[in-house]
Amino acid sequence: xxNGQDSGPPGTELDMPxxxxxxxxxxKNERDNALLSAIEESRRRTFxxxxxxxxxxxxxxxxxxxxxVLHTLLGAGEDALDFSQDVEPxxxxxxxxxxxxxxxxxxxxxxxxxxxxxxxxVNGHIQPNLGDLCAxxxxxxxxxxxxxxxxxxxxxxxxxLVPAKDTLKSRTSIEMQMEFxxxxxxFLENSYKNYTMVTVFGNLHQAHLGGVPGTYQLVRSFLNIxxxxxxxxMQDGEIEGHPLWAVIYYCLRCGDLNAAMHVINRVQHQxxxxxxxxxxxxxxxxxxxxxxxxxxxxxxxxxxxxxxxxPYKRAVYCLIGKCDVSDNHGEVAxxxxxxxxxxxxxxxxxxxxxxxxxxRLTLPQLQKQLLEDYGESHFSASQxxxxxxxxxxxxxxxxxxxxFLFRVERLRSHAVHVALVLYELRLLLKSSGxxxxxxxxxxxxxxTVRRLNFIRLLMLYTRKFESTDPREALQYFxxxxxxxxxxxxxxxxxxxxxxxxESREFDMLxxxxxxxxxxxxxxxxxxxxxxxxxxxKVALEAENKGLFEEAVKLYELAKNPDKVLELMNRLLSPVIxxxxxxxxxxxxxxxxxxxxxxxxxxxxxxGDKFVDSTFYLLLDLMTFFDEYHAGHVDRAYNVxxxxxxxxxxxxxVEERVAAFRNFSDEVRHNLSxxxxxxxxxxxxxxKRLKGAPAGTQGRAQRTLDDRDTQLRGQARALITFxxxxxxxxxxxxxxRLVQMELLMN
Numbered sequence: 001x002x003n004g005q006d007s008g009p010p011g012t013e014l015d016m017p018x019x020x021x022x023x024x025x026x027x028k029n030e031r032d033n034a035l036l037s038a039i040e041e042s043r044r045r046t047f048x049x050x051x052x053x054x055x056x057x058x059x060x061x062x063x064x065x066x067x068x069v070l071h072t073l074l075g076a077g078e079d080a081l082d083f084s085q086d087v088e089p090x091x092x093x094x095x096x097x098x099x100x101x102x103x104x105x106x107x108x109x110x111x112x113x114x115x116x117x118x119x120x121x122v123n124g125h126i127q128p129n130l131g132d133l134c135a136x137x138x139x140x141x142x143x144x145x146x147x148x149x150x151x152x153x154x155x156x157x158x159x160x161l162v163p164a165k166d167t168l169k170s171r172t173s174i175e176m177q178m179e180f181x182x183x184x185x186x187f188l189e190n191s192y193k194n195y196t197m198v199t200v201f202g203n204l205h206q207a208h209l210g211g212v213p214g215t216y217q218l219v220r221s222f223l224n225i226x227x228x229x230x231x232x233x234m235q236d237g238e239i240e241g242h243p244l245w246a247v248i249y250y251c252l253r254c255g256d257l258n259a260a261m262h263v264i265n266r267v268q269h270q271x272x273x274x275x276x277x278x279x280x281x282x283x284x285x286x287x288x289x290x291x292x293x294x295x296x297x298x299x300x301x302x303x304x305x306x307x308x309x310x311p312y313k314r315a316v317y318c319l320i321g322k323c324d325v326s327d328n329h330g331e332v333a334x335x336x337x338x339x340x341x342x343x344x345x346x347x348x349x350x351x352x353x354x355x356x357x358x359x360r361l362t363l364p365q366l367q368k369q370l371l372e373d374y375g376e377s378h379f380s381a382s383q384x385x386x387x388x389x390x391x392x393x394x395x396x397x398x399x400x401x402x403x404f405l406f407r408v409e410r411l412r413s414h415a416v417h418v419a420l421v422l423y424e425l426r427l428l429l430k431s432s433g434x435x436x437x438x439x440x441x442x443x444x445x446x447x448t449v450r451r452l453n454f455i456r457l458l459m460l461y462t463r464k465f466e467s468t469d470p471r472e473a474l475q476y477f478x479x480x481x482x483x484x485x486x487x488x489x490x491x492x493x494x495x496x497x498x499x500x501x502e503s504r505e506f507d508m509l510x511x512x513x514x515x516x517x518x519x520x521x522x523x524x525x526x527x528x529x530x531x532x533x534x535x536x537k538v539a540l541e542a543e544n545k546g547l548f549e550e551a552v553k554l555y556e557l558a559k560n561p562d563k564v565l566e567l568m569n570r571l572l573s574p575v576i577x578x579x580x581x582x583x584x585x586x587x588x589x590x591x592x593x594x595x596x597x598x599x600x601x602x603x604x605x606x607g608d609k610f611v612d613s614t615f616y617l618l619l620d621l622m623t624f625f626d627e628y629h630a631g632h633v634d635r636a637y638n639v640x641x642x643x644x645x646x647x648x649x650x651x652x653v654e655e656r657v658a659a660f661r662n663f664s665d666e667v668r669h670n671l672s673x674x675x676x677x678x679x680x681x682x683x684x685x686x687k688r689l690k691g692a693p694a695g696t697q698g699r700a701q702r703t704l705d706d707r708d709t710q711l712r713g714q715a716r717a718l719i720t721f722x723x724x725x726x727x728x729x730x731x732x733x734x735x736r737l738v739q740m741e742l743l744m745n
Contacts (some may be wrong), residue, residue: 081177102465103472107413108138111472114420115506118478122526131157131421145386148191152393153418155187156180157425167426172446174349177363177396178286181344184394188341189255196222196254215259219250235268239263245312249332253320253341273300281320287345289321297321298359315342322346324362336379336387340394364448369397371448385411398422399429399452403439406457416461420479423454426672430454437700455483455491462495470503472521476695478527496524497538506550510535513556517603530556543567561600561607565615568593572615573666576622577673579629586622593619605733614664617643621670625677633681646678647717657724671725672733679718683740686711715741 001538103111113133120128135150159179160170160500162673170176193215200207200221207221223242237244244267251260261282268275277297280289287478289297289664301317301324308314311331318324325346333339346361370391382389385408392401402422405415422428431440431453438453438460445451458476466473477499480491500509510531511522525531539554548567553562577588620643627636641648649655660668689707719741722734 016734018351041668056367065067070703100468102468105156106137106141107465107653109140110134110413110417111469113137114417114475115158116471118475118504118527130424134417134421147390149386149414149418152187152390153421155183156393156396156398157421157427159183160425160427165426167429168445168449171396171429172449173428173653178349180396181347184396185341185344187394188337189253190345191337193218193256196250199225215251215254215256216247216262219247219254219259222250223247237267238346239267243310243312245310245316249312249316252316253338273297277320286349288350290347294321294323298323318342319345322348322361323359326357336391340391344394363396364446367397367448370395371397371400372712381436397448397450397625398427402452402457403450404436407458411518412461416457419452419454419457423479428452428454431456434491454487455480459495462499466499467503470499470505470509473499474509474523474527481527492527493534493537496534500538501541501545501547506538506553510538510554510557512551515599517599519557536560539563549589549592552596556596561605562611564596565607565611568596569611569614569618569664569666572618576618577625577670577677580626590622592620610647614666617663617667621645621674625676628677628681634685636683638676639677640674640681645674647721648714649719650713650720653717653724656721660725660727668727672729673728675718675722675729676733676736679715679737679740682711682715682718682745686715686744712741712744715744 050182075532098370101108113136114132117128117130117133120126131150131154135147135154138146141147142573143414149244159176166504177654196218200209202216203225207224211217211220218238220242223246225241227246236261239247244263247263251257251263261278262274264271264278264354273296273406277289279292280293281287288294298321305314305317306324313326314324315329315332318329319342319416320720322345325343326563328339329342331343342368343361347363347366348360349362360466374386376382379388379391381404389401389405398418402415402419405411406416408415419428425431429449429451431451434455435443436451436453436456436473438456439450441447442451442452458480462476463472467659473652474496477492480495484493485491485494485641496509500506503509506512507522509522510524512520514520522531528534535554537560539551539560542548542551542554543563548571552564552571553566555561555567568589571589575589578584578586580587580590593615597616607615620639624636624639624643627633627639640646644659645656657669686708689704689711719737723735724731
C-alpha cells in the first residue's frame with residue numbers, strides 16, 4: 001500500500017522529457033506562426049499600399065487626360081456638341097504624315113509674321129504693329145473676306161493712344177464705347193461707298209456717270225442702277241429725277257454729310273425745319289441733336305411721318321433723331337450691314353431723361369439683341385461665318401466674335417491672330433481662370449460682357465502642330481510669358497515644359513551639353529533670360545513622368561549635379577548586376593554614367609556627399625559584375641577587396657555590418673547579387689585550389705593550406721554578414737550562400 005501511495009500514474013517519470021520536447025516544439029511552432037503572420041500581414045499591407053499608390057497615380061493621369069478632352073470639347077463651345085448643326089469643312093487633313101509639318105499654308109504664313117514680331121521684341125527693337133503684320137497675310141491669300149476682316153480689326157482697334165491698365169474699365173467706359181461706334185460706322189460707310197463705286201463702274205452704261213466727281217454724283221449714278229425710274233410711295237420730293245429722301249439716305253450711307261447737306265440746300269424750300277435739324281446734327285461732334293431739337297423732331301415724326309409711304313424719309317428721320325428704334329426699316333436696310341449701320345446710328349450714350357425707354361437704344365441693348373435674342377441661327381452663321389463675325393466685332397463684342405470664328409476650323413487661324421492683336425493692344429477681356437470655357441461670363445461683370453479664355457485658345461491652337469512644329473508653337477507660347485495659371489505658375493514655362501516633353505526635341509529647344517561641359521544654346525535661350533529655371537521645370541516634369549534618362553540630361557543642362565547623380569543612381573541600381581551586351585540598356589546607362597563621372601571629375605563638380613559616394617560605388621560595382629560575368633574572377637575579387645563592401649575576414653564582419661547601415665537603398669537593392677557573386681568567386685577559387693597538382697610539399701603546401709583556410713573563413717564571414725545585416729534579401733539567397741559554403745568544407 002505504501003508503494004501504491006508513492007507511485008503516480010503509470011509512466012509519469014518516463015514521459016517528462018517527451019512533454020518538455022513537445023512543449024518546446026509547440027512554442028517554436030507558435031513563434032514561427034507569429035513571425036509568418038507578421039510577415040504575411042506586412043506583405044498584405046505592402047501590396048495594399050502599392051495598389052493605393054497605383055490607383056492614385058492612375059487617377060491623376062486620367063484627370064489630366066480628362067482635362068485635355070474637356071478642353072478640346074469646351075474649346076469648341078457648347079454648340080460643338082450639337083451634331084445636328086452644319087459643320088464647316090476643314091481645309092486641313094486630320095491625319096498628318098509622320099515627319100511632315102501639321103501646319104497648312106495659311107498657318108505657316110501667320111506663323112512667319114509671329115516670328116518677325118517676336119524677333120523684334122526679344123532683340124529690343126521697337127515693337128511692330130502686329131495687326132499690320134497679320135493683315136499682310138490677307139494680301140497674299142487673295143480672299144476678300146479675310147482682307148475685310150483685317151480692315152475691320154484695324155479700324156476697330158484704332159481707338160487708343162496708350163494701352164489701358166484696366167481693360168474692363170476702359171472697354172465699358174462711355175468714351176471708349178462711343179469711339180467703338182464711330183469706328184464701326186466709319187468702316188460700314190467706307191465699305192458701302194466702295195460697293196457703290198464698284199457697282200457704278202461695273203454698269204457705266206446704265207449708271208450715266210457724269211458731272212462733278214463726288215459722292216452726290218456717285219449716289220445719283222448708283223440710283224440709276226438701284227432705283228431706275230420713279231417708284232410708288234417715293235414721291236415726297238425729287239432732285240434731278242431721283243427720290244429726294246433716297247438721295248439723302250445714300251449720301252448718309254456713304255458717310256458723306258457734306259454731300260447730304262448739298263442736297264438739302266438745293267431743295268430746302270421742300271424740307272421745312274429739317275434743314276435746321278440736319279445742320280445741327282452734322283455740326284455735332286457726336287452726331288447728336290440737342291434735347292430740345294431732338295424732342296421737336298421726334299414729335300414731328302410721330303405726328304406726321306410714322307405712317308409715311310416713303311421708307312427712305314422715315315429712315316433718315318430715325319437716323320437724325322434716334323427715334324423709333326423698334327423699326328428695322330426692312331425696305332431700306334435689306335442687308336445685314338445696312339441694318340447694323342442704321343442701329344449703330346441710333347445708339348445713345350447719354351440719358352437726359354427726356355427719352356422714353358422705347359425711343360432709346362444703348363450699345364449693351366444692341367449687343368444683347370444681336371448675340372442672344374437673334375443669335376447665330378438668325379444670321380445663318382454656319383453658312384456666313386464672316387458676316388456673323390462682322391456683326392459681333394463691329395458692336396465691340398470682340399471676345400464672342402473670336403470664340404465663334406475659332407469654332408470654324410478652316411478659319412481658326414484667323415480667329416487666333418485677331419485675339420493676339422487684341423491681347424497686345426490690351427483690348428481683350430480675358431478669363432480669370434484657365435478652367436473656364438472658351439467664352440464665359442464672370443460675377444461682377446456687366447451682363448453683356450463676355451471674357452475669352454486666351455490661354456486655352458492658344459493651347460488648343462498649338463496642340464495641332466506642337467509635336468511636329470515645336471519651334472512655331474514656342475513662338476505662340478511666348479505671348480503667355482506674363483500669364484499665370486490658378487496655382488500662380490508662369491504659363492510660358494508650363495507650356496514650354498509640356499511642349500518639350502510632348503515633342504521630345506530636348507536638344508533643339510533647350511540646348512545640349514557638349515563633351516567639354518559647355519552648353520550649346522537652344523531655341524529657348526532667345527525667349528528667356530533665366531533658361532536654367534525653365535530647364536529645371538522641364539527636367540522635373542520629365543522626372544515626374546518617369547523619363548529619367550531625359551531628366552538626367554536636362555538636370556545636367558540646368559547645372560544640378562545632385563539631381564543628376566540621384567537619378568543616375570536610380571537608373572543604375574536595377575542593371576548593375578546584369579550581363580553587359582552591345583546596345584543593351586545596361587551598356588547605354590553605363591556609357592552615360594562613365595561620361596558624367598569623367599566630366600564631373602575633370603571639372604571638379606561634386607554633388608551631395610552621400611549621393612556622390614553612392615554613384616561612384618555603383619559604378620565600381622558595375623565594374624565588379626562586368627569582370628565577374630567575363631570570368632575574370634581574380635580581377636573581380638580584387639575590385640571587391642578594394643571596395644570594402646563585404647567582410648573578407650571574420651574580424652571585419654561587425655565593421656562591415658555597421659558600415660552597411662549607411663548605404664543607400666540603390667546599393668542595398670543589389671546586396672543579394674553581390675553576396676552570391678562574391679561567394680561564387682570564393683567557391684571558384686576554392687575549386688581551383690583543390691585542383692592544384694598533387695604532391696606539393698613544404699612551404700608551397702602550407703601556402704595552399706593557408707589559402708584553403710582563408711577561403712573557407714571568408715565564406716563563413718559572408719554567411720555571418722548575411723545573417724547580421726538588417727535587410728531582407730531575396731528568399732533563397734541565404735540558402736544558396738550556405739550551400740556553396742558547405743561545398744567548401
